[in-house]
Every structure is written in C-alpha cells, then in structure tokens.
Amino acid sequence: MSERVVVRDLGLVEYLPTWQTMQNFTANRVAETVDEIWLLEHQPVFTQGHHGNESHLLDTGDIPVVQVDRGGQVTYHGPGQLVVYLLLNIRRKKFGVRELVARMEASIVELLAGLGVEAYAKPDAPGVYVDEAKICSLGLRVRKGCSFHGLAFNLDMDLEPFNRINPCGYAGMAVTRLTNLADDIDREFVKGLLIEILVKRLGYIERANANSLEDIDVR
Secondary structure, three states, X not given: OOOEEEEEEEEEEOHHHHHHHHHHHHHHOOOOOOXXXXXXXXXXXXXXXXXXXHHHEOOOXXXXXXXXXXXXXXXXXXXXEEEEEEEEEHHHHOOOHHHHHHHHHHHHHHHHHHOOOOOEEEOOEEEEEEOOEEEEEEEEEEEOOEEEEEEEXXXXXXXXXXXXXXXXXXXXXOEOOHHHOOOOOOHHHHHHHHXXXXXXXXXXXXXXXXXXXXXXOOO
C-alpha cells in the first residue's frame, strides 16, 4: 500500500468543506487506506494556524479568516495559487515530519529549477524562497501517524492580500509568484510537473488519478 497513491485534481474549491473532508478522511482511515494527494485552488481565504498570533492579521477586509488545525501562522489562499494537500500515512512510509517537509521543499526547488528559477529552502523558516521572497508556504498536521494539509505554491495569483497580514508571522516578508520570475508559463504543464515530482520524491510507484472527492474510500 505504501507504494500506491491517489492524485485528485479538484479545481477551484471553497476552503471549509475541503478542510472538513481532509479531517474526516484522516480520522477514519485505517492501516490499509491508500494515501492521497489533492491538487486544488481555493476561493480567497486567510487561514490561521492553531497557535497563530492574531497580531499578524493586519487588515483582512472582506476576506474571511479561518482558524485551522495546522501548524504555523497566518497565510493567504486564492485563485492562481496551487495548493497540494498530502494525506499520507507517514508512519507506514517511515517518514518523520522533518523528512516530509524536506521532501516537499525539495520538490518545489526541483520544479522551479526545471523552469529556470533558482530557489532554496531555509532551515529556520519552512517554505521555499527566491531572492528572499517566499514563493511556497508549508503547513502540516499529523494525527496518529498520518499527515494532512500541505503546501501552497504561488503560480499566478493576486499577491495584494499578503499585504493585509504578516505572512507566516513575519512582518514585511516579501512574497512572489512564478509569473514574476519566468515567462510563458503554462499552468497545466506546471501542475503536471509538480505532481510528477512530488509523487517521485515521496516514493510512490503506482498512481491513480481522480477529479472529485465522491469516491473516497477509507476502508
């Protein structure tokens, strides 16, 4: 089972029901449940980690704020940002949380290198950066050896809402997007490449694809 994964491309979805489905999937999965990776975009929303400090919410305006159960501080999700949720049995795969984070970061660095962009991770601030500007945020929760939440990669989104917060708890942190760094970006190509790299770096051999959450089976 640890070599199989289901990849779901869900399109543009609301945050709350997707988060609730993640929670239910994780709570109800059993030892034999196949791991899943969900690729999607969210309608505009700020999410605040469970130990988040409200002082990092500056002027959120008409964008809702959702208190969630992942680690980290506040971030923004919106159309044009590729979000990848990793619903993995990391105990079965014999990953620690730090190793999973490192593999996620390395996947984004590899993706960007393939597009001609030099990027890097920081040991003291999870995520991926280009010239000190953050292009990918990470946030995870692990329950009974299984991860959920994941990463958010800025492809061609509107970056203005990041000015309304201290991104990831850092005042004045610069944020960037792929379309600021590379020309002629094909969204579908980037999505496909990102999933291909992640699946490989996470050690999966067999992959099934889906486009909805209707057939989830946690037995």
